[in-house]
Amino acid sequence: MRVLVVGSGGREHALVWKLSQESRISEIVVAPGNAGTAALAENAPVAATDLAGLTELATRRRVDLVVIGPEVPLALGVVDVLQAAGIRTFGPTRAAAQIESSKAFAHEMMQKCGVPAAETRVFTSYSAAREYVANSSYPLVVKADGLAAGKGAIITVTESEAEEALKDILNRRVFGDAGNRVVIEEYLQGREVSLLAFTDGTRVAPMVPSCDYKRALDYDEGPNTGGMGCYSPPGFFDDTMVQRATELAIAPVIRAMRENALDYRGVLYAGLMVDGDQIRVLEFNARFGDPETQIVLPRLGSSLADILVSCAEGTLDPSTVEWKAGCSVGVVLASGGYPDHYEKGCPISGLDLVDRNVAVFHAGTRLTHDGRVLTDGGRVMSIVATGNSMAEARERVYANVTKVYFSNMMYRTDIALREVA
Numbered sequence: 554m555r556v557l558v559v560g561s562g563g564r565e566h567a568l569v570w571k572l573s574q575e576s577r578i579s580e581i582v583v584a585p586g587n588a589g590t591a592a593l594a595e596n597a598p599v600a601a602t603d604l605a606g607l608t609e610l611a612t613r614r615r616v617d618l619v620v621i622g623p624e625v626p627l628a629l630g631v632v633d634v635l636q637a638a639g640i641r642t643f644g645p646t647r648a649a650a651q652i653e654s655s656k657a658f659a660h661e662m663m664q665k666c667g668v669p670a671a672e673t674r675v676f677t678s679y680s681a682a683r684e685y686v687a688n689s690s691y692p693l694v695v696k697a698d699g700l701a702a703g704k705g706a707i708i709t710v711t712e713s714e715a716e717e718a719l720k721d722i723l724n725r726r727v728f729g730d731a732g733n734r735v736v737i738e739e740y741l742q743g744r745e746v747s748l749l750a751f752t753d754g755t756r757v758a759p760m761v762p763s764c765d766y767k768r769a770l771d772y773d774e775g776p777n778t779g780g781m782g783c784y785s786p787p788g789f790f791d792d793t794m795v796q797r798a799t800e801l802a803i804a805p806v807i808r809a810m811r812e813n814a815l816d817y818r819g820v821l822y823a824g825l826m827v828d829g830d831q832i833r834v835l836e837f838n839a840r841f842g843d844p845e846t847q848i849v850l851p852r853l854g855s856s857l858a859d860i861l862v863s864c865a866e867g868t869l870d871p872s873t874v875e876w877k878a879g880c881s882v883g884v885v886l887a888s889g890g891y892p893d894h895y896e897k898g899c900p901i902s903g904l905d906l907v908d909r910n911v912a913v914f915h916a917g918t919r920l921t922h923d924g925r926v927l928t929d930g931g932r933v934m935s936i937v938a939t940g941n942s943m944a945e946a947r948e949r950v951y952a953n954v955t956k957v958y959f960s961n962m963m964y965r966t967d968i969a970l971r972e973v974a
């Protein structure tokens with residue numbers, strides 16, 4: 554079987570890493586990939602947003618399945634374009650992917666399905682939004698409606714902060730068209746859990762839950778990022794909670810998608826806020842998480858290729874999706890300054906010193922003609938270790954993080970700490 558994986562992050566490297574171990578897979582092409590995927594597959598110089606280029610590549614290479622990693626091509630309708638060309642694809646159509654690409658759409662869907670969430674209001678006009686924040690209690694979360702690379706949520710604690718956030722989004726257009734509308738939410742307390750599920754549009758198979766660390770600095774200081782580290786499973790979110798959250802948050806959305814004739818075959822990712830036994834949805838994503846995928850896939854006991862194909866074909870059997878016991882911890886190595894300004898092109902050393910049973914998933918890296926690996930983005934790579942206990946996985950991951958070096962390397966030292974302290 555020949556597969557095309559679309560994207561260039563750590564998530565796509567993890568997908569390629571898992572697929573490359575499976576006997577069913579004969580060839581993997583990645584568009585455009587990174588220095589890590591180049592070692593396991595063939596990188597093709599086609600951007601993840603070049604829909605015509607991807608269709609041409611998939612057709613020319615006669616791939617049996619295309620797997621979409623990032624949200625932007627999904628929001629552009631890559632699945633619609635590939636399916637129209639007769640290519641089997643893993644991912645929701647453009648209309649279905651609105652569950653991530655429009656927070657207003659997601660909010661409406663959640664209301665219709667009775668999915669528990671924060672109290673939410675949607676505005677297009679600055680003056681109406683301003684009036685609302687003047688009469689609200691704080692904190693309030695002000696968000697751009699559209700895609701903002703995980704950076705579009707602004708937590709405000711005073712009215713003047715909320716006004717600034719509204720001006721940034723609606724007037725100064727700091728998120729571009731993603732800020733055509735603004736979404737204002739009640740601030741929810743609790744602990745965040747990422748629960749991802751495979752779906753064929755009818756049936757749902759939850760993955761093991763994980764916790765992503767979104768803030769740039771230790772102890773949740775600094776700005777929000779795309780994710781700085783992750784672990785699985787959270788001690789406070791057991792199998793019963795997974796089951797409850799699947800029935801509460803994921804299954805109703807998939808059912809509503811089907812009832813509205815929206816074609817959702819892929820991953821539905823629920824970002825949950827858990828407060829005691831109360832579960833509420835913060836957001837949905839229409840794809841695998843990053844860095845969650847790097848931490849979750851090492852725990853998958855079944856064939857990923859089989860699951861992806863059955864989702865794409867509408868024949869998913871959730872009882873065949875099996876997970877390994879144990880724990881995994883992943884730490885993201887980022888370029889100093891991320892998520893704001895950072896340098897690129899720094900040589901990375903020490904990768905050959907990393908233990909064989911510890912995974913290195915590249916993200917923003919680039920291979921030079923003479924075979925050196927350079928930094929090429931904010932999140933450079935994640936180091937992922939598994940263990941019989943969280944303490945073992947955590948110790949193993951940090952022992953290997955310190956073997957890798959690049960100029961201004963930055964990482965959090967507290968990933969999974971609360972689970973072992």
Ligand code: AMP
Binds near residue numbers: 671740742745835836
């Ligand atoms: P989002 O852009 O919706 O993915 O939100 C990014 C991050 O902001 C989430 O992972 C939370 O850490 C935080 N956040 C978003 N919405 C809320 C909320 N209603 N209450 C508390 N924190 C939130």
Ligand code: GLY
Binds near residue numbers: 765779780844
């Ligand atoms: N880790 C957050 C995301 O994938 O959106």
